[in-house]
Amino acid sequence: MADAQRMVVIGGNATGMAAASHARRLRAPDELEIVVLERGDFTSYSSCGIPYWVAGDVGRAEDLVVRTPQEHRRRGLEVRMRTEATALDVERRRVRLRPSGAEADPSGEEWLGYDHLVLATGARPVRPSLPGVDAAGVHGVQTLDEGRALLHALEAEEAAEAEGPEGGRAGHASGRRREAVVIGAGYIGVEMSEALVRRGYAVTVLDQAEQPMNTLDPDMGVLVREAMEGMGITTVTGADVTALRASADGHVTEVVTGDGTAYPADVVVLGLGVRPETALARAAGLPVGDSGGLLTDLTQRVRGHRDIWAGGDCVEVLDLVAGRTRHVALGTHANKHGQVIGANVGGDYATFPGVVGTAVSKVCDLEIARTGLLERQASDLGLRHVAVTVESTSRAGYFPGAAPMHVKMLAEHRTGRLLGVQIVGREGAGKRVDVAAVALTAGLTVEQMTALDLGYAPPFSPVWDPVLVAARKATTAVRRAVRG
The missing domain is CATH 3.50.50.60 (FAD/NAD(P)-binding domain)
Incomplete structure (x- = not known):
């Protein structure tokens, strides 16, 4: 494979695997070596399906996986799981990488050269710097690993309650209903509130905005609030969360707002949205926009860099109605970006014109x-x-x-x-x-x-x-x- 070019993809979900798979269909392994670096345990999965998995509509994590690492490897891709990119050397066209995870050997770093680099690093959930936010029982739901951690925690909580006073934490012996607090009333927040209600939790949603779903105008958001309250979900708007309190064993017990109100919580879910994961790109001097996403041209090539491509939740897209770029984290766009990148790296030509914000x-x-x-x-x-x-x-x-x-x-x-x-x-x-x-x-x-x-x-x-x-x-x- 001495004459083959190398395509290195950072991120093994929607954009990354779509780009790698489409490029492979266009170019054989002796023409293009494709290496995918994924720091987690899954490839090609649906983050949007996590609330439905938690609710019980989806039976297993594997049901949300479109294609496993093994399936990708059988299709001619080199997929390195639990591998994290730690630095980009744009001048020398190489990526520094190391094993990821708590048990990984930090001395196992190496450099990997590339002819084409694809940044598909996704987005990171907003995690506010609040006292107690790192307590046990506080969960994000951006990745399958996070969804699995939440589900295991819920199942353990439910099993402990079923065992009676000896098995449960303090408070369950009284027979009170389990309490969940969701911080944020955007898409993830409202979907997770439903999932928790269906699991038998008394759910309180706390949000700073005037009405839930600030992706709607307030006069439409109030319809969502009325429906949520009709379903038994307590919705508190204009709520500024200031702290989370924990018990002596380090497990969250309450969420406190600016007016001093304390909401009891056996579990807390953060639904505050996401931001582009561009720390690696920023450190390398790649261009980012006002909302922090990478800036690309219509072919998904990073502006000013002929051999670097980017797509998915880590980029800004052109809003065709507003006429300016903004960050829109949706799997539909991420998959399309991957197809465009794969086509262009593979020798074909494709563009992504923009979105209307659907x-x-x-x-x-x-x-x-x-x-x-x-x-x-x-x-x-x-x-x-x-x-x-x-x-x-x-x-x-x-x-x-x-x-x-x-x-x-x-x-x-x-x-x-x-x-x-x-x-x-x-x-x-x-x-x-x-x-x-x-x-x-x-x-x-x-x-x-x-x-x-x-x-x-x-x-x-x-x-x-x-x-x-x-x-x-x-x-x-x-x-x-x-x-x-």
Whole structure:
């Protein structure tokens, strides 16, 4: 393999393995040696599935793994597990690496040269510097390893309670319900609150924002709050967590907020979002944007570096509606980035044009979706806009199972260009956001949207789909604003 080039991939999940696998399909091992460095125990897994694993919808961690290291190796990739990259030498085109894990030998460092370097380091969960945050019982859920640690802790807690006063910790003998506190009410926070409720915990969600889901406008977030409280989830907004308290044995017992309120906790889950994991890249002098993600061109090549590529949760992407880059941590983009990188390293050509900011989630039977801009984002960009909200149903009103759905739509003041859509409703609500995502990508106006030829039958929608009802109302609002 003396004449072969070497592709080194740092990170063995969505972007990294998609890039490596696609490059391998395009170039044989005697043309391109591919080495993947992964510091954890899993490759190619779904982080988004962790809350559903904790809730019991997914039976095993292995069910979330799309392809194991062994399967990747059989496809001609050299996958080095529990191996961490510790430094980049851009000038000499090499990576310093060592075994990872508490039991690893710190003297086992080595340098590995590359012709093509792929940074797929992902994102790290936000872990605030608070007293007690490192106590036992405080968990993140960004990786399968973290999800497994949380699940084992929950199972141990439940088993100890089942054993009675001798087996459980103080407080369980009284027969009180197990308490869980989730800090943060974003996507992970609301999904984990559902998972813990379903495991029998009394759940309190603490969040600094005015309403849960700050990826929605507050008037839509309040619908999420009402639904969560209807499911028995205590939701405390405007809550500034100041400390976590632990028992004598070091296990978390309470979460304290700025007003002095202490919330009892047998387990705490951090759902404060993530930041790009770019420490390695920063130390090497690679360019990062305002939100801390690596900056790339449309081919996912790091700006100013012909032989370095990056994708997934460690990069910033172009927001096609806002016209600027931002950090969006989603597996859909990560996989697409990997395909683009693999194509370009493999001798083909591909680009990733950008995103419109589409996301969908759920808490119990409530579906939550958004795409494009929120009102505050449009205002920050200096975009004059109108906003309308409609309430409709997921099916024809007379058809069994028809459920309420709220749709909020933003349009530019004079042009009527669609700027954003938010949807909160029951079954059948969430995926309707895809229609709006396509309209945003195509640059449609709300008036053009009213003529979209969408599928109709009573089991699926009213005659006027809720998204089109919102578009009609937005069209009227734009006309009135122009006349005004």
